[in-house]
Amino acid sequence: MKLSSSHLDNNNIPSTPGKFKIQRFRWHYSSLAKLTFWSFVFMGLILVFFLKSLPTSPPNSTPSDLSRRSLKTKSWGGPGWEKRVKSSAKIRSPNGFSVLVTGAAGFVGTHVSAALKRRGDGVVGLDNFNNYYDPSLKRARQSLLERSGIFIVEGDINDVVLLNKLFQVVPFTHVMHLAAQAGVRYAMENPNSYVHSNIAGFVNLLEVCKNANPQPAIVWASSSSVYGLNTKIPFSEKDRTDQPASLYAATKKAGEEIAHTYNHIYGLSLTGLRFFTVYGPWGRPDMAYFFFTRDILKGKSIPIFEGANHGTVARDFTYIDDIVKGCLGALDTAEKSTGSGGKKKGSAQLRVFNLGNTSPVPVSDLVSILERLLKVKAKRMVMKLPRNGDVQFTHANISFAHREFGYKPTTDLQTGLKKFVRWYVSYYGSGKKDDH
Numbered sequence: 001m002k003l004s005s006s007h008l009d010n011n012n013i014p015s016t017p018g019k020f021k022i023q024r025f026r027w028h029y030s031s032l033a034k035l036t037f038w039s040f041v042f043m044g045l046i047l048v049f050f051l052k053s054l055p056t057s058p059p060n061s062t063p064s065d066l067s068r069r070s071l072k073t074k075s076w077g078g079p080g081w082e083k084r085v086k087s088s089a090k091i092r093s094p095n096g097f098s099v100l101v102t103g104a105a106g107f108v109g110t111h112v113s114a115a116l117k118r119r120g121d122g123v124v125g126l127d128n129f130n131n132y133y134d135p136s137l138k139r140a141r142q143s144l145l146e147r148s149g150i151f152i153v154e155g156d157i158n159d160v161v162l163l164n165k166l167f168q169v170v171p172f173t174h175v176m177h178l179a180a181q182a183g184v185r186y187a188m189e190n191p192n193s194y195v196h197s198n199i200a201g202f203v204n205l206l207e208v209c210k211n212a213n214p215q216p217a218i219v220w221a222s223s224s225s226v227y228g229l230n231t232k233i234p235f236s237e238k239d240r241t242d243q244p245a246s247l248y249a250a251t252k253k254a255g256e257e258i259a260h261t262y263n264h265i266y267g268l269s270l271t272g273l274r275f276f277t278v279y280g281p282w283g284r285p286d287m288a289y290f291f292f293t294r295d296i297l298k299g300k301s302i303p304i305f306e307g308a309n310h311g312t313v314a315r316d317f318t319y320i321d322d323i324v325k326g327c328l329g330a331l332d333t334a335e336k337s338t339g340s341g342g343k344k345k346g347s348a349q350l351r352v353f354n355l356g357n358t359s360p361v362p363v364s365d366l367v368s369i370l371e372r373l374l375k376v377k378a379k380r381m382v383m384k385l386p387r388n389g390d391v392q393f394t395h396a397n398i399s400f401a402h403r404e405f406g407y408k409p410t411t412d413l414q415t416g417l418k419k420f421v422r423w424y425v426s427y428y429g430s431g432k433k434d435d436h
């Protein structure tokens with residue numbers, strides 16, 4: 001598009017309108033005809049050039065790859081790109097996996113990718129680097145992964161051509177699907193982004209996985225928020241999950257039902273992990289522990305929610321290293337998908353696990369821990385829990401995950417936040433920088 005408009009700009013032969021007026025009456029009829037003729041030729045050339053740039057050829061042909069790059073996803077395709085994908089996917093340990101990690105530049109995605117690579121699995125990342133929060137943090141995580149040999153492909157899970165291409169280049173044994181629109185409260189601001197990533201994107205990914213040969217086993221991120229307004233605690237996978245309090249939760253719940261369908265019809269092996277408020281170094285700036293830290297350091301007041309009648313609002317905060325162990329455990333115990341090329345050959349594994357810490361902490365205690373670690377007193381602004389998607393309490397029962405793959409969280413909030421604060425200060429400095 002850019003190309004044709006710049007050509008059109010050049011086609012404004014007289015650079016000033018006045019000049020054009022003076023000359024106009026001196027032109028003969030033949031000059032006008034010539035001008036019209038050459039204008040048509042020129043416009044025709046632009047049209048041919050534009051049409052040629054549209055992706056019309058099959059996904060694996062190089063010219064189409066190049067044009068798609070310029071029109072849709074900026075940076076994929078071509079022999080050099082394929083080489084990088086293959087090299088990143090290379091398995092370096094006996095019985096290792098080749099894993100496609102979606103959302104690899106995200107918080108959990110970065111940690112899981114690094115852990116897989118460390119133990120010798122092949123890892124290819126995929127991320128659209130959207131600006132839901134500061135993309136420079138995502139770029140910094142990307143650099144971190146690049147240094148350990150992990151290539152993150154820049155693209156969206158809704159791009160079926162890109163996903164097919166990736167599966168064509170690498171026969172992934174597993175997909176760790178962590179790409180999502182996260183955040184509970186933001187769903188009121190931008191509901192469509194949740195449908196786009198958590199529903200449409202997930203379905204798109206499953207479509208590609210179901211057609212792949214061999215089909216990969218899929219482990220994906222659900223959320224503790226599916227328990228919604230439940231009051232029975234701790235939350236167990238056997239409990240109802242039909243009263244979500246946010247659209248975010250509803251899209252994750254929808255994901256669980258969609259997973260059931262693809263498992264049932266196509267024999268895809270699917271494991272959903274219900275994460276409980278994951279925190280730690282390289283975390284998400286939209287989460288409370290993260291922006292509380294930033295604002296306490298800046299001397300800004302922080303809103304601390306409380307329930308009705310001063311009721312405690314608490315979370316089963318779970319440290320990232322424990323979550324990573326849970327993700328790897330789920331991958332290691334995932335059975336193979338049974339279908340191939342879009343056809344089911346037998347029944348396949350379908351699982352859902354809570355990955356929490358099992359010890360909820362009130363948000364006000366979280367703030368006290370941060371105050372001690374930062375050595376700064378917080379300006380607390382206690383307010384009623386707004387009705388914007390938050391639930392009052394979460395608490396995980398993790399006996400399923402413990403039984404299935406020995407999941408046992410070992411980091412308490414105090415220890416985990418200490419590590420987070422150490423990272424935060426080394427990354428942003430302890431000053432009052434207003435740059436994120």
Ligand SMILES: O=C(O)[C@H]1O[C@H](OP(=O)(O)OP(=O)(O)OC[C@H]2O[C@@H](n3ccc(=O)[nH]c3=O)[C@H](O)[C@@H]2O)[C@H](O)[C@@H](O)[C@@H]1O
Pocket residue numbers: 182183184222223224225274275276277278286287288289303304305306313314315363390391392
């Ligand atoms: O467990 C989960 O599944 C979810 O955990 C988090 O959601 P949330 O627990 O709401 O995490 P935060 O937004 O960091 O909030 C933590 C606590 O701080 C409270 N809070 C939040 C914001 C604020 O300004 N003040 C405040 O007191 C919240 O009510 C909540 O109790 C993530 O943001 C979700 O993406 C994830 O799916």
